[in-house]
Amino acid sequence: MRVTSLNLLDLVLVVSVLLFCVWLLLLVLICLFMRRATVRWGDVYVGGEEASSLSISYPSTTALYWGFTQRVLKEVYRVLRNAVHTGKLSDWASYMSLWYLILMLIALAIVASS
């Protein structure tokens, strides 16, 4: 067994040179085998379908409208319904008062600024 003591920098240098030699040899072997291997080029597929199924790259206007209505407006409606339709009159009164207060503040701000 032969042990060669080096400093760390030299060690990294030596192993890097050896690594490069092994890599070069592997690269030559890869090139040789790649020449022999049969290669078939294929298209990218998405969920089992051809990539051409994604030819419409943007959604239609109708889909956007229904998407917005179903996802965003439905959520807004749900929040409003939960806030107002609790079955308690006081909840409804406080909700409406809050809205009136906000509207009043906006009106006052506009009047003051003009």
Added chain:
Amino acid sequence: MDSSFVLYALFSALVYPGLLFLAFLGFFSEWIERKTIARAQNRMGPSYVGRFGLLQPLVDFLKLLIVKEEVVPRGSSPFLAKASLAVGVASLSVSTLLLPISPVRFEAVGDIVAVIYLVIVLPLVSLSIAFASYPNPYVVVGLSRFISIAVVAEPAFATSLLVPCVLASRLEGSPFTIAAASSVALSLLLPGSLNLKELIASTIMIIALVAAIVSSQAKLKLKPFDVVEAEQELIAGPLTEMSGPTLAFYKLFRNMEIVVHSLLISYVLLGGPAPYDQWTLRGVLTAFLKFLLVLETMILIRSTFGRVRVEDVIIVVAKFSLIPVLVALVVASIL
């Protein structure tokens, strides 16, 4: 260094304990893995090619390399994948020259840094480039998971390798080298006397050993940490588009990675041939048995546990590997 020594070093890097030896040990470890998992699942496993099916992994590799056609999706670069996998294979081959297993060994104070560079950093980068050479939604998800897990598992593995080196230099006054850590690892793990300092050192070594095995399991994408290539969810994750010679190269790389990790753990944390000398029959047998023990432990964990989610991988590796081994390293450095 004279020219004969350079040739001898090149021979070591290419044949023993480098490329060829690692490749064949990799095929052997794949055979053990497949046989163990098959027995756990009440199957026979490889049985027909060679005695006990020993040559099956080699034949599978050659079939992928020579016979199978390579299907390449448009927009991907199989040559880049192969070239970057070759960097990983080369770095793993060269890393064995720093272990006491090598007849031509290079040594330096702090050589563990070079091992971390060769076993952790370069394979990580080469594997990431190889995966990214095949742009595909599954590959991208697999790659992002691979990098997320690497952020926790790689530092944990590196730290667990540092612990015995620090302990050896603090307690035994040895130089900060892998060989010195390996020579005292067994005596640190199983102390002769029961004084407090040695008991603490032994506990630290056990923590480092467990942390190394857990983090290796995550690094090597073995169950329960194989969410990177979760078949039911991502088909094969980063390997989805690999086929033919590229897949053969990946399998070779993966086998070699498992071998190098098992060798590192068995040498740095279990002492390799200790208590015998490296170049005696009993030393070689002891080192081989320890290598098998580590390998079999990882395979048994792989065949026992089910897959966990990616965030759970990070939590488990942090809880059972990274945090304990960081604490162990701090305690080892003030011991």
